[in-house]
Amino acid sequence: MMIDSLPYLASLSVVQSAMLAALFVGVSCGLLGSYVVVRRVALVGDALSHAVFPGVVAGFMWSEERNIFVIFGCAMLAGLLGIGVVRAIEKSTRLKSDAALGIVLASFFAIGIFWNSIDQQSGVKDFLFGDLAVISSLDLSLMGGVTGLVVVSVIALIRPFQVLSFDEGFALGLGYPVKLLNFIFFGLLTFAVVVALQAVGVVLVSAMLITPAATAYLLSDRMHRVMLYAVGFGCFSCLLGGYISSEVSGMPPGPVIALVGAVVFGFVYFAAPRHGVISKVFRQVQQSKRVERENILKAIYRELETDGFKDSGISVEKLAMVRRTTLDDAIRQGKMLVSSDEASWEEDKSAIYMTPSGWRRAAEIVRNHRLWELYLTDLANYEVDHVHDDAEKIEHILGAEAVRKLERDLDFPEFDPHGKPIPTISRSVESVIGKSEETGYGV
Amino acid sequence: MSIPALETHDLTVTYHKRPVLYGVDVAIPEGNLVGIIGPNGAGKSTFIKSIMGVVPSSGGWVKVYGKPLKEMLHRVGYVPQRESVDWDFPVTVMDVALMGTYGKLGLFRRVGKKERIIASEALDKVGMLPYANRQIGNLSGGQQQRVFLARALAQDSDLYFMDEPFAGVDAATERAIIELLQEMREKGKTVIVVHHDLQSAQQYFDMLILLNMRVVAFGKTEDIFTPDLLHKTYGGKLTVLSEMAEKAAQFPVSNHDDR
Numbered sequence: 001m002m003i004d005s006l007p008y009l010a011s012l013s014v015v016q017s018a019m020l021a022a023l024f025v026g027v028s029c030g031l032l033g034s035y036v037v038v039r040r041v042a043l044v045g046d047a048l049s050h051a052v053f054p055g056v057v058a059g060f061m062w063s064e065e066r067n068i069f070v071i072f073g074c075a076m077l078a079g080l081l082g083i084g085v086v087r088a089i090e091k092s093t094r095l096k097s098d099a100a101l102g103i104v105l106a107s108f109f110a111i112g113i114f115w116n117s118i119d120q121q122s123g124v125k126d127f128l129f130g131d132l133a134v135i136s137s138l139d140l141s142l143m144g145g146v147t148g149l150v151v152v153s154v155i156a157l158i159r160p161f162q163v164l165s166f167d168e169g170f171a172l173g174l175g176y177p178v179k180l181l182n183f184i185f186f187g188l189l190t191f192a193v194v195v196a197l198q199a200v201g202v203v204l205v206s207a208m209l210i211t212p213a214a215t216a217y218l219l220s221d222r223m224h225r226v227m228l229y230a231v232g233f234g235c236f237s238c239l240l241g242g243y244i245s246s247e248v249s250g251m252p253p254g255p256v257i258a259l260v261g262a263v264v265f266g267f268v269y270f271a272a273p274r275h276g277v278i279s280k281v282f283r284q285v286q287q288s289k290r291v292e293r294e295n296i297l298k299a300i301y302r303e304l305e306t307d308g309f310k311d312s313g314i315s316v317e318k319l320a321m322v323r324r325t326t327l328d329d330a331i332r333q334g335k336m337l338v339s340s341d342e343a344s345w346e347e348d349k350s351a352i353y354m355t356p357s358g359w360r361r362a363a364e365i366v367r368n369h370r371l372w373e374l375y376l377t378d379l380a381n382y383e384v385d386h387v388h389d390d391a392e393k394i395e396h397i398l399g400a401e402a403v404r405k406l407e408r409d410l411d412f413p414e415f416d417p418h419g420k421p422i423p424t425i426s427r428s429v430e431s432v433i434g435k436s437e438e439t440g441y442g443v
Numbered sequence: 444m445s446i447p448a449l450e451t452h453d454l455t456v457t458y459h460k461r462p463v464l465y466g467v468d469v470a471i472p473e474g475n476l477v478g479i480i481g482p483n484g485a486g487k488s489t490f491i492k493s494i495m496g497v498v499p500s501s502g503g504w505v506k507v508y509g510k511p512l513k514e515m516l517h518r519v520g521y522v523p524q525r526e527s528v529d530w531d532f533p534v535t536v537m538d539v540a541l542m543g544t545y546g547k548l549g550l551f552r553r554v555g556k557k558e559r560i561i562a563s564e565a566l567d568k569v570g571m572l573p574y575a576n577r578q579i580g581n582l583s584g585g586q587q588q589r590v591f592l593a594r595a596l597a598q599d600s601d602l603y604f605m606d607e608p609f610a611g612v613d614a615a616t617e618r619a620i621i622e623l624l625q626e627m628r629e630k631g632k633t634v635i636v637v638h639h640d641l642q643s644a645q646q647y648f649d650m651l652i653l654l655n656m657r658v659v660a661f662g663k664t665e666d667i668f669t670p671d672l673l674h675k676t677y678g679g680k681l682t683v684l685s686e687m688a689e690k691a692a693q694f695p696v697s698n699h700d701d702r
Binding site for chain 2: 040155159169172
């Protein structure tokens with residue numbers, strides 16, 4: 001099939017074959033890169049890409065006129081040899097894999113460079129730095145074949161690979177041939193690395209293997225989606241990078257592709273819906289706003305409580321006083337409550353009243369606070385004067401379920417350790433709302 | 444006497460040329476809840492890892508229901524330590540429970556409705572079904588341990604090895620786990636548990652293996668849970684034995700019969 005398609009591949013223009021190559025690289029590296037990232041063996045991909053380099057040089061030496069199949073075969077062997085050396089170093093010394101990988105990466109790469117400088121081969125440069133523009137139809141058919149093999153293997157072995165990556169010990173217990181599966185995985189990885197060499201070069205293979213998969217990992221918690229997204233990002237950065245470098249003269253394709261991938265990563269890093277920085281900051285801001293609103297409500301509640309709930313609102317001056325802040329800031333705090341529908345202004349904005357939902361929230365927070373204090377003193381043996389600060393934090397995160405549990409454990413208490421009544425939501429809201437409608441607010 | 448669920452003979456493990464476990468002989472009858480206890484570094488986890496083949500043994504043999512483990516893997520379930528996996532891994536609670544069914548599926552067959560039902564039932568049993576679609580990293584330690592247990596239940600094995608299932612879990616989870624293990628024993632299953640808490644060991648287990656690099660004692664809990672034997676187990680390592688064994692390991696002369 002590979003040979004049948006040759007005439008077709010040969011008829012493609014340089015741009016078309018570069019695009020096709022970019023897709024092949026994106027697909028094979030995206031699929032395997034996802035496993036590389038979740039298995040935390042990113043350095044292995046980097047070491048592999050350097051380790052195959054002497055194989056590439058050997059392939060040029062030993063084949064007449066750049067036979068891609070010989071080059072590919074030699075590169076494969078060099079890659080597997082590199083992994084073998086890493087394993088041997090790990091087993092026979094106390095060095096861990098990172099050091100072993102570093103040694104293999106540097107020394108294999110050095111051998112390749114050294115060998116090539118003795119006997120200059122013109123085509124080696126294209127593998128060192130990558131060049132989509134010089135990919136022949138034969139190269140393309142090989143890349144296609146390898147990509148097909150990677151796709152078929154990954155789909156067929158999707159479950160074994162998942163278990164192997166997640167929990168190797170359990171995979172053994174299931175009776176999976178773990179050694180064979182690992183051999184297949186690293187074999188495929190070597191294939192993918194050699195294919196990617198022609199696009200981005202030895203040094204930047206990580207750009208195709210790691211960056212797209214890492215980007216995808218920020219976006220999803222499901223392995224199959226990570227793989228799909230990684231393929232998408234890989235193809236995108238390879239296509240766009242390849243396009244830019246072909247349109248703008250003097251732009252080398254490898255680095256441009258790597259940079260496009262990095263830009264995509266950066267974008268996702270900030271903008272990802274759940275794991276992104278922006279949404280994290282957004283959530284934090286939302287949360288701290290909620291905490292502040294709850295603290296204002298609580299302060300108002302306490303102030304009203306000291307008067308025996310004669311009033312249902314307080315003046316701005318009073319709010320500023322109990323919150324120990326300026327008048328302007330008290331007005332800002334009032335606005336916060338009004339915009340969340342938890343309070344409403346007196347017409348001249350000199351005072352605010354809590355709305356029913358504000359009352360409910362205020363009573364909840366005070367109840368949470370006092371319940372927690374009681375829990376700490378009665379069941380956790382805290383001293384009474386140690387519990388307030390802790391309760392200041394916990395009151396905002398106690399959920400309905402935890403509250404019910406606390407109430408049960410404390411046998412539905414009525415007073416906190418300082419002797420203040422613990423509000424039950426329905427009672428306090430009804431009594432106060434009823435009152436506010438009769439009396440209104442008066443200073 | 445019937446065939447023991449697990450039999451080890453002279454099981455020996457060396458790690459980086461340092462012996463960690465030697466000459467372990469046990470024969471555990473079917474239908475028992477067995478605790479492995481001993482001090483830190485006694486080789487408790489190593490013992491079950493070497494049985495499962497996760498760490499290679501350097502001598503001795505293991506039989507499960509009278510046959511080599513390889514032929515009996517379908518009857519064996521394994522619950523590794525919770526810390527041994529990366530909980531940021533992109534899988535859901537359901538995905539992990541489904542892994543329990545993979546053994547019977549072989550390498551290539553797809554997960555079907557039957558497997559999903561098995562996994563759901565297992566999750567339900569440990570109270571984790573409501574969390575089925577959560578990513579595993581968003582769970583508490585106790586919940587993570589329950590997920591591991593559900594995966595083991597989905598395997599539907601006869602002999603289970605569990606590595607510290609009670610480590611770092613809340614009291615409610617510990618109670619739930621031990622009740623589950625007892626229920627499994629009532630069904631004739633054999634469960635072998637690495638355990639670190641002496642106090643509860645006496646209550647929980649029918650049989651104990653007191654381990655400190657070798658078997659100090661093995662038998663029914665009421666027979667061997669004695670101050671004397673416990674002192675022997677926890678009273679420091681046998682320094683001369685371990686030193687000599689270490690030296691011997693540097694000059695390997697003996698040929699163990701690896702079966």
